[in-house]
Amino acid sequence: MKKILSGSVLLVLGLTLSACGSNQSDSSETSLEETTENSASKVMTDKLGNEVEIPDNPEKVLASYLEDYLVALDVIPVAQWSVYDGESIQEYLQDELVGVPLIPHDLPYESVLEYEPDLMIVRDAIEPDMYDQYAQITPTYVLNSSPTEWRETLTEIGEVLGKEEKAKSVLDSYEKKAEEKASELAKVADGESAAAIWMVNNSLFVVHPKRSSGAVLYEDLGLAVPEVVSELSSDADWAAISLEELAKMDVDHLFFVNSDGPNAEMFEDRLWQNIPAVQNEQVYEFGPETSWLYYGPIASEQVMDDVVESITNSVQ
Numbered sequence: 001m002k003k004i005l006s007g008s009v010l011l012v013l014g015l016t017l018s019a020c021g022s023n024q025s026d027s028s029e030t031s032l033e034e035t036t037e038n039s040a041s042k043v044m045t046d047k048l049g050n051e052v053e054i055p056d057n058p059e060k061v062l063a064s065y066l067e068d069y070l071v072a073l074d075v076i077p078v079a080q081w082s083v084y085d086g087e088s089i090q091e092y093l094q095d096e097l098v099g100v101p102l103i104p105h106d107l108p109y110e111s112v113l114e115y116e117p118d119l120m121i122v123r124d125a126i127e128p129d130m131y132d133q134y135a136q137i138t139p140t141y142v143l144n145s146s147p148t149e150w151r152e153t154l155t156e157i158g159e160v161l162g163k164e165e166k167a168k169s170v171l172d173s174y175e176k177k178a179e180e181k182a183s184e185l186a187k188v189a190d191g192e193s194a195a196a197i198w199m200v201n202n203s204l205f206v207v208h209p210k211r212s213s214g215a216v217l218y219e220d221l222g223l224a225v226p227e228v229v230s231e232l233s234s235d236a237d238w239a240a241i242s243l244e245e246l247a248k249m250d251v252d253h254l255f256f257v258n259s260d261g262p263n264a265e266m267f268e269d270r271l272w273q274n275i276p277a278v279q280n281e282q283v284y285e286f287g288p289e290t291s292w293l294y295y296g297p298i299a300s301e302q303v304m305d306d307v308v309e310s311i312t313n314s315v316q
Contacts, residue, residue: 044160046142047124048131053139054160058118061161062138064107066121068296069150069157071096072170078115079103091289092302109133121160123147148211148237150295170297177301178220181308185221188315192252193224194307196292198238200259202266204246205238212237213255213292216303223307226251238293247271252282253311259288284310 040056060078063070070077071093082089082102089102103111112120112134120140134140141160145152151171158167194217196207207214209225209232217223228249232239243266254277258264266272277283286292286306291299
């Protein structure tokens with residue numbers, strides 16, 4: 001009997017220990033799975049050839065001068081681009097970026113360190129030694145896409161942030177709206193030309209036909225390119241143009257970004273007053289706080305709205 005009882009006790013004890021060991025093993029496996037899931041990341045190769053480990057769902061993203069793309073993807077950055085201690089910021093995004101602190105445009109090491117980002121996304125104009133400093137603070141990804149191709153940039157940032165579907169949705173929505181607006185515009189300005197001019201410090205610049213707001217005017221909305229603009233040799237987003245050249249421009253609609261204010265001397269010049277678009281009251285003025293000088297889905301959509309609304313109202 002003693003032997004039977006002892007054997008039973010040992011059997012029960014063995015089964016209990018076995019169950020405990022199994023539970024501990026299951027618990028360890030579950031814990032390992034949770035840890036792996038919580039620390040999920042992916043590796044992407046950036047423009048500099050660096051293999052960057054991108055964290056999953058970063059909460060503190062720093063992408064200075066790329067805020068347009070972040071906002072479009074429903075991501076609020078940890079800090080936003082600024083120049084001259086906040087004298088210049090991207091005003092057209094401030095409804096979405098209200099309360100977001102500023103960071104200097106040249107991204108000083110100390111400022112980046114202060115915000116402790118989980119991920120930093122930058123353009124390719126970055127010195128190797130600065131990249132090394134940033135990479136010590138946080139994973140730093142240099143974009144492969146061209147600064148002048150906002151669609152490619154949006155797609156790439158969407159991939160970096162794991163928001164591919166959102167990026168595609170934004171693009172699809174934009175293309176659909178562009179098609180609708182181009183059709184709407186054709187009803188009132190079919191075959192007519194337009195140009196965007198920027199005045200700053202009493203100097204004039206005309207937008208490149210394939211860059212920034214120029215791409216919206218000509219490629220998205222189908223307005224005609226004036227001969228003077230098509231002949232520009234400059235590859236800059238905005239090319240210098242003299243008042244004399246502007247006066248010779250045969251253009252139906254002139255979108256004028258004025259950074260000099262209402263009392264600019266140029267408005268009193270006879271050459272300015274003799275421009276056909278000026279005489280026909282088809283000059284549409286915007287301030288530097290608008291989106292005309294920027295890239296991104298939000299900037300482009302706002303420009304598109306400005307163009308269609310301005311021309312439509314002018315012919316009514």
